[in-house]
Amino acid sequence: MSKLDPDTTRMLAEVEAARGDLARRARAPLWYHPVLGLLAGGLLAVQAAPLAARIAYLPLFAVGLILLVRAYRRKTGMWVSGFRAGRTRWVAVALLVAIWTTMGMALWLEWQVGVRGALLVGGLIVAVATTIQGLVWEAAFRRDLDEGGGL
Amino acid sequence: MSIGLDPVIHAPNRLQMCCMLAGVDDIDFATLREVLDVSESVLSKHIKLLDEAGYLKVRKTPSEGRVRTWLALTGAGRKALTGHLAALRSMMAGVPEG
Numbered sequence: 001m002s003k004l005d006p007d008t009t010r011m012l013a014e015v016e017a018a019r020g021d022l023a024r025r026a027r028a029p030l031w032y033h034p035v036l037g038l039l040a041g042g043l044l045a046v047q048a049a050p051l052a053a054r055i056a057y058l059p060l061f062a063v064g065l066i067l068l069v070r071a072y073r074r075k076t077g078m079w080v081s082g083f084r085a086g087r088t089r090w091v092a093v094a095l096l097v098a099i100w101t102t103m104g105m106a107l108w109l110e111w112q113v114g115v116r117g118a119l120l121v122g123g124l125i126v127a128v129a130t131t132i133q134g135l136v137w138e139a140a141f142r143r144d145l146d147e148g149g150g151l
Numbered sequence: 152m153s154i155g156l157d158p159v160i161h162a163p164n165r166l167q168m169c170c171m172l173a174g175v176d177d178i179d180f181a182t183l184r185e186v187l188d189v190s191e192s193v194l195s196k197h198i199k200l201l202d203e204a205g206y207l208k209v210r211k212t213p214s215e216g217r218v219r220t221w222l223a224l225t226g227a228g229r230k231a232l233t234g235h236l237a238a239l240r241s242m243m244a245g246v247p248e249g
Contacts, residue, residue, distance in 0.1 A: 008242050011163055018167040019174060021186045074214075077182025079221075080175045145174050 022078070023145035026138065029075050032068060033134030037127040039064045044103050045123025048110065080141060087140040095133040102126050155238030157231045159204040164189060165197050169206065169232045172224040177210070180220040198222065206231055 039061055046057040073079055082092040106122025109115040160166055164187055171186065172178060184194050201207040206228030210221045224232070 008239055011166060012239060012243070014163055015167055015170045018171055018186055022171050022174065022178075025182065025186070073179070077185075078175045078178040084174075084176070 019145045023142040025076055026078065026080070026142055026145065027076065028072050028134075028138060032072060033131045033138075034127075035064070036068055036134055037129075037131035039068075040099065040130045041123040041125075041127025043123075044106055044126050045120050047107065048117075048119040082137065084141075086144040088137055088144060091133060091137040091140050095130065095137070098129050098133070099126050102129070155234060155241070157235045159200060159206065160231055160235045162197070164193070165201060166235070168197060168201070168222075169224060169228060170236075172207075172222060173229060173232055177221040177223040180222065183222060201228065204228075204231075 042057065043061055046054050049057075069079070080088075083089050102122050102125050106118045106125075109118035109122075160169055167187055168183060171183070180191075180194065180198075184191060187194065189197075198207060198209065202209055204227075206225055208223045208225050210223070211218050212221060213219075
């Protein structure tokens with residue numbers, strides 16, 4: 001063992017402590033994930049509405065996302081990409097695949113097969129999936145930070 | 152300073168800062184100061200050193216009538232941190248660094 005070991009050990013322990021502290025702060029407001037879910041689900045559900053409503057929803061969706069980012073930054077004092085390295089990337093990719101699959105299926109069922117209500121049900125599924133995956137993502141992020149992952 | 156250790160990162164507070172920044176996109180000054188439990192002037196000095204080394208990107212944004220400072224690790228900073236941590240771990244293991 002090198003004679004620098006006590007210093008090195010202390011230094012690494014301090015790094016872990018700081019990352020643990022950061023992990024505890026990385027909690028979005030309680031309403032954050034449900035609102036994100038509603039916005040994402042709404043994007044699909046609104047496709048059942050007339051063209052004017054579909055177009056009107058887009059700026060609402062964009063403003064909603066901007067406000068969510070602001071709220072997250074204000075609450076946690078940080079911003080994290082959903083696709084950052086670590087467990088979080090897998091959760092984000094899984095969510096994206098689930099959303100795209102649900103959206104594709106719902107659009108196909110409603111517009112091609114003629115199943116009425118498919119877009120609304122699809123929107124509901126996307127909303128719930130986004131909310132749950134958001135919470136799972138956050139837990140994965142905290143675990144990554146605690147364990148020093150994603151470096 | 153041992154081979155592989157980066158003198159800019161080596162100070163405990165700066166190492167903590169870099170490790171935290173590596174886990175996120177950016178962190179604001181106030182949050183970092185709270186986590187590190189240091190004064191504003193101490194943190195500012197660390198930021199200046201890391202910034203001058205090209206390891207840190209500093210961005211200021213207006214927020215509710217005041218300016219908020221956001222800090223992010225650059226690609227060079229991330230690379231330097233990875234090398235520094237590898238050197239620390241090899242010292243821990245008692246293995247000479249290549």
